[in-house]
Amino acid sequence: MSRQPSAFHKSAVVVSNLRRAYGDRIVIDRLNLRIGEGEFVALLGESGCGKTTLLRALAGLDPIQGGSVEVPGRPAVVFQEHRLLPWDTLWRNVTLGLRAADARERAAAALGEVGLGDRLDDWPRNLSGGQAQRVALARALVQEPKLLLLDEPFAALDALTRIRMHGLVKDLVARHHPGALLVTHDVDEAIRLADRILVMRKGVIADEHRPSAEKDASVLRADLLRALGVGSEREAA
Amino acid sequence: MSSTLQIVAEGTSYAPVPSARIRLGKNALLLISWLVPAALLVLWEVLARFGSIEPHVMPAPSKVLATAYNLTVSGTLLHDLSVSLLRAAIGFAIGGGIGFALGILVGLSRLAEAVVDRTVQMVRAIPFLALLPLVIVWFGVGEAQKIFLVALGVAFPIYINTTLGIRQVDPKLIELGRVQGLGTWELIRRIILPGAMPSILTGVRFSLATAWLALVVAETIGAQAGLGFLAMDAREFLRTDIIVLAIVIYALIGVGADSLARLLERRLLKWHPNYGARP
Ligand SMILES: Nc1ncnc2c1ncn2[C@@H]1O[C@H](COP(=O)(O)OP(=O)(O)OP(=O)(O)O)[C@@H](O)[C@H]1O
Numbered sequence: 001m002s003r004q005p006s007a008f009h010k011s012a013v014v015v016s017n018l019r020r021a022y023g024d025r026i027v028i029d030r031l032n033l034r035i036g037e038g039e040f041v042a043l044l045g046e047s048g049c050g051k052t053t054l055l056r057a058l059a060g061l062d063p064i065q066g067g068s069v070e071v072p073g074r075p076a077v078v079f080q081e082h083r084l085l086p087w088d089t090l091w092r093n094v095t096l097g098l099r100a101a102d103a104r105e106r107a108a109a110a111l112g113e114v115g116l117g118d119r120l121d122d123w124p125r126n127l128s129g130g131q132a133q134r135v136a137l138a139r140a141l142v143q144e145p146k147l148l149l150l151d152e153p154f155a156a157l158d159a160l161t162r163i164r165m166h167g168l169v170k171d172l173v174a175r176h177h178p179g180a181l182l183v184t185h186d187v188d189e190a191i192r193l194a195d196r197i198l199v200m201r202k203g204v205i206a207d208e209h210r211p212s213a214e215k216d217a218s219v220l221r222a223d224l225l226r227a228l229g230v231g232s233e234r235e236a237a
Numbered sequence: 238m239s240s241t242l243q244i245v246a247e248g249t250s251y252a253p254v255p256s257a258r259i260r261l262g263k264n265a266l267l268l269i270s271w272l273v274p275a276a277l278l279v280l281w282e283v284l285a286r287f288g289s290i291e292p293h294v295m296p297a298p299s300k301v302l303a304t305a306y307n308l309t310v311s312g313t314l315l316h317d318l319s320v321s322l323l324r325a326a327i328g329f330a331i332g333g334g335i336g337f338a339l340g341i342l343v344g345l346s347r348l349a350e351a352v353v354d355r356t357v358q359m360v361r362a363i364p365f366l367a368l369l370p371l372v373i374v375w376f377g378v379g380e381a382q383k384i385f386l387v388a389l390g391v392a393f394p395i396y397i398n399t400t401l402g403i404r405q406v407d408p409k410l411i412e413l414g415r416v417q418g419l420g421t422w423e424l425i426r427r428i429i430l431p432g433a434m435p436s437i438l439t440g441v442r443f444s445l446a447t448a449w450l451a452l453v454v455a456e457t458i459g460a461q462a463g464l465g466f467l468a469m470d471a472r473e474f475l476r477t478d479i480i481v482l483a484i485v486i487y488a489l490i491g492v493g494a495d496s497l498a499r500l501l502e503r504r505l506l507k508w509h510p511n512y513g514a515r516p
């Protein structure tokens with residue numbers, strides 16, 4: 001039942017025998033998970049299977065009931081909603097919690113990276129959904145986290161914006177190189193972004209897939225859909 | 238193009254509204270709304286001048302203006318006004334400070350809520366002006382009585398709206414604060430206070446109104462200076478012009494206080510679509 005920053009290791013995140021329960025209802029039981037340094041992991045699983053619960057445990061937002069969670073430093077989180085403070089300008093939002101003398105410059109750089117470098121003093125209410133989520137990304141990355149947790153950050157965006165966001169996230173992760181856990185319902189999103197794709201079921205990691213050059217994306221896609229219980233069984237048989 | 242139009246025509250059609258007519262109507266209405274009080278004022282002036290209203294019942298507006306000028310020149314008016322304003326300010330600072338501090342405490346801590354809230358709510362059930370006789374027994378009719386009454390009237394609205402505002406802060410934003418590693422003080426300063434600010438300022442607005450009411454009542458009873466004293470002193474000599482002047486000044490200060498609160502809202506809530514000046 002411990003949670004401590006891991007020492008410098010090959011694995012940035014080590015979760016062993018994690019147990020999470022809401023009252024009597026056990027949601028996660030004896031879950032094991034490792035995420036390497038700079039590794040991008042996507043987490044799929046049907047609604048209500050406990051993905052958010054796992055992510056919140058990694059973020060240290062909820063107490064755990066058993067096992068251990070090791071994460072590097074303080075993870076950054078991007079939620080499904082942007083959660084921008086409406087009373088602060090964009091650069092103030094981005095630097096929330098950042099202790100640095102050159103906060104504004106860093107905000108400028110981070111906002112520049114997400115294509116909003118000219119909106120430092122603008123208000124969140126003047127942003128579109130996609131822009132707001134980009135600011136949330138900047139806010140997470142400006143902290144230079146070793147672990148980035150993303151809980152369906154693009155679910156509320158339209159398909160076109162989502163594709164643009166995929167490109168942006170790929171770029172940002174390549175540049176800053178944090179370990180990342182992306183919770184998503186979008187199988188294609190997982191394939192496009194992740195080094196490794198996990199499928200959660202009944203409170204544990206039930207399946208693991210690796211997108212690779214050799215494996216055809218459509219085959220992987222079918223595999224994943226089947227693992228999620230929505231693939232055609234006849235086709236598989 | 239024509240086919241699209243036809244589809245629309247089958248359903249609801251949106252004909253352009255003749256906007257010129259609307260603008261004219263608006264202006265006319267505005268004019269009427271100002272004409273009515275102006276006409277009443279003129280009527281009052283005329284009736285007072287030609288003796289239909291006895292001057293000691295209701296002085297002419299021009300007489301009130303003249304009195305205002307005379308009292309200003311002699312310095313009496315400014316003196317009494319500043320005495321009243323000082324009382325209001327001190328009472329507001331004390332009552333507002335206590336209400337705000339308690340409100341923050343109760344808003345943030347369940348324990349503080351258990352200790353404080355029920356008692357405060359019970360005391361609040363008393364119309365605070367009903368306490369006046371008791372307050373006079375405690376403090377006499379000096380400054381303390383007046384300041385106490387104002388502070389009492391101010392404390393409750395500020396307290397209630399502060400606790401309410403803090404409760405209404407989006408828990409998701411507080412969680413975000415934790416994720417971003419904010420300390421307790423930073424969390425309060427960056428998230429809880431700004432989130433509660435619309436409600437707090439509503440409290441300030443309410444409390445300005447109560448402060449003023451409390452002051453009028455307190456000053457009417459045994460004051461040696463202040464607007465209320467000015468009016469009560471004038472009563473002895475049937476100087477209704479001075480009384481009416483005092484009433485008008487009370488009204489003006491009430492309006493001033495309200496604009497002050499609005500100004501505060503515009504400054505502090507400029508991020509808020511309902512308050513701030515829209516770009
Ligand atoms: N605060 C809570 N109190 C009680 N039960 C909860 C709470 N939060 C989640 N649960 C339950 O825990 C289970 C897992 O929820 P969780 O939010 O982790 O699912 P999820 O996999 O993220 O689902 P989705 O894909 O729909 O977001 C669900 O059965 C849910 O009802």
Ligand SMILES: [Mg+2]
Pocket residue numbers: 051052053151
């Ligand atoms: Mg979820």
